[in-house]
Amino acid sequence: MEESKSKDSGELEEASNEVHVSLDVVNSSATTNHHQQNDASANTSKFWDKERYGVRLIPKVPAFVRDKYNSDDYDPLVVSLGPYHHGHPRLKFVEELKPEILKSFVNHTSFHEQLLLNEVLKVINDLRGSYAKGSTDMFGDIVFAQMMLQDAAFAVEHIVEHIMDQLDPNNQDFSGDIRLDEHLGRGVMEHVTRDLYVLENQIPFWFLKIALHMRCGKREGDQLLKNFLNWSSFRSVQVDDNLPAPGHLVQEIRTVVIAGWSSFDHGWFPSSKRDYDRLRHREKAIILAKIRAHAEVIRSAALFQKAGAENYLPQVPQVPQVEGSSSMTKIIHSFHSVTELKSKGIHIRRSVTNSLMDVSFRSGFFFSTLHLPAALATVRTRSVYSNIIAYEMSPQNYEKDYTVTAYVNFFKSLIESPKDVKELQDKGVIKNMLGSDEEVVKLYKDIYTFGIDCSTVYSEVIEKIQKHYNSRARTWLADLLHSYFHSPWTAIALLGSILVIGLTITQAYYAIHPKGDK
Known part of the structure; x- marks a missing residue:
């Protein structure tokens, strides 16, 4: 030695x-x-x-x-x-x-x-x-x-x-x-x-x-x-x-959490070649989105070094507005939990990747789908997210990128009760390692986001959800199915009521028009 x-x-x-x-x-x-x-x-x-x-x-x-x-x-x-x-x-x-x-x-x-x-x-x-x-x-x-x-x-x-x-x-x-x-x-x-x-x-x-x-x-x-x-x-x-x-490591784990293409190591594989191709397409789309979002910061950094101006501050890139909407409608929304969205014909599906940027909405005439990245609820989840958010809110977040804060706020709005957690588990979006569904609800509710909404990160998705939510033409069938067919018992009761009404009408008709009358 x-x-x-x-x-x-x-x-x-x-x-x-x-x-x-x-x-x-x-x-x-x-x-x-x-x-x-x-x-x-x-x-x-x-x-x-x-x-x-x-x-x-x-x-x-x-x-x-x-x-x-x-x-x-x-x-x-x-x-x-x-x-x-x-x-x-x-x-x-x-x-x-x-x-x-x-x-x-x-x-x-x-x-x-x-x-x-x-x-x-x-x-x-x-x-x-x-x-x-x-x-x-x-x-x-x-x-x-x-x-x-x-x-x-x-x-x-x-x-x-x-x-x-x-x-x-x-x-x-x-x-x-x-x-x-x-x-x-x-x-x-x-x-x-x-x-x-x-x-x-x-x-x-x-x-x-x-x-x-x-x-x-x-x-x-x-x-x-x-x-x-x-x-x-x-x-x-x-x-x-x-x-x-x-x-530091918190900044690096934040990059990994946002980018997280897929959890292959934990059994979340693409189920088909179509899903695999979609995974690669989403990877390219996410990379392009991040490049565009930070292009101004990169340009400003180059100008800073070229000019040598120590007090120069780069301009924060503006989030582009979705055509036909105001910024206020993107920030304020009236929809709430996963179960409420389901009652309006919006169903949850797991995204192919688990990047926090892989949140998308696909509209249908009566039914639509909200795709969410897979999430794991563990004893470390609250602490890790809380510290990443604390970093995003610190003066050292020079890029003014609040992706994790926005994701946690958006996810919190979808989880109001254990029923929401169960629905997300059934769709493969949440893997609960804590035990009860109530613990998952509490986990996300207890993550402090400094009172900052940051809805602009998911503004396009939120606007599409709200548009579907406000459309009576799209939600009436979902309302009908949710009200009368959300369980076997309500469906049986509805069919029984229809049968009784039908029999009553038939009986009344023959009472007025007996078979022997001509």
Whole structure:
């Protein structure tokens, strides 16, 4: 072991440069002009000053939200990552394990622990700049660097251990090393995954990726992270490596949740070639929609860098209006739950993909269909959505993209009772891992969306639903069927009433016109 770590000065310098090269790779993905800079190390501070296009501040959840709305959703339950919750008494159990986890992490790299610490100290100002002003002042440089190194190592070891075990339960990657599951147990490990997606419990994404590359190599490290994001979001997505690097894992899981083409890994396969072709068509449509929606932001970013105007603010792209409607009619709608829509002839179907953008409405003369992406209700769902929404509402959401907030609001409007949940389960839209349907209703009702509606994201769908809902020509047959044929007993009662009326009319006729009369 000691011999393998005894590298000559040239090898140490090469390894050190590799860290800076990794920083340069991450940085260059966030700005188009960074590749023109020759010295990545010398320009690191200059780059990170451009928060809009590089590392973003990891925001804190507003106090008024904590005071009123499920504050535990915004706090880690078992492990702290970063400075915001460091030292909390209830997290002490896992905190005491971190030094051993760091040793295990170091054993899988070509570095001494002290060399790693020295490298962290070189970017200490960048790390401090990732957090709210004053939140790291109580930590000296060495203490803060040690904390960030331990936290990154812990997150990496959790990701690697979990995915390696998923791929091969008998894997030997951890032979002779400390294993998290053996010290923490399965229950705590589930909470660790949940804590990785708490907004105030983040380490900078670029720092996490460099640590992952040190541990596994770049290609394998990137694939393990993608697998972990897919597993924890119940999706199967390949995130475009050419997109600007996110600031933290919450931002990255948000991208995965929105994009989520399909849950192939969880049994939601296309049922036919027609569905498969539709899946590919929807993928292209979603990609084009997102490109168009963000074209102005991308253009503004390029202008920002070209002009060098530090105070320049890009224009927020305007959502195009659907022809023949006002913006107010898109925001205000009178329809409510899934069962109410069904009573008006609007039936629910599962979308081929489970991208949050894959919400569509198909009109028919009497009956129409609303296609919704598949959703999984688990113990992590509320916390993950709550923290993604908190990010969308933060000043760090420079793109002003509120897709997840809009989706949760729209979905909440469809679920008012356990009957709605049952209908969604029957159609394959919801997979309930909580138990009762009442728990699913409560789950979505308890997700706080800051009082922001954001209906413009689904404005076209909402308008089409409202148009069908308001049309008496389309809803009269559905009303008739719902009122008299929604159960066998009402249908029998209706048919019985019709039969009685028919017999009464027949009897009255023959009473007035006896058979013998001519």
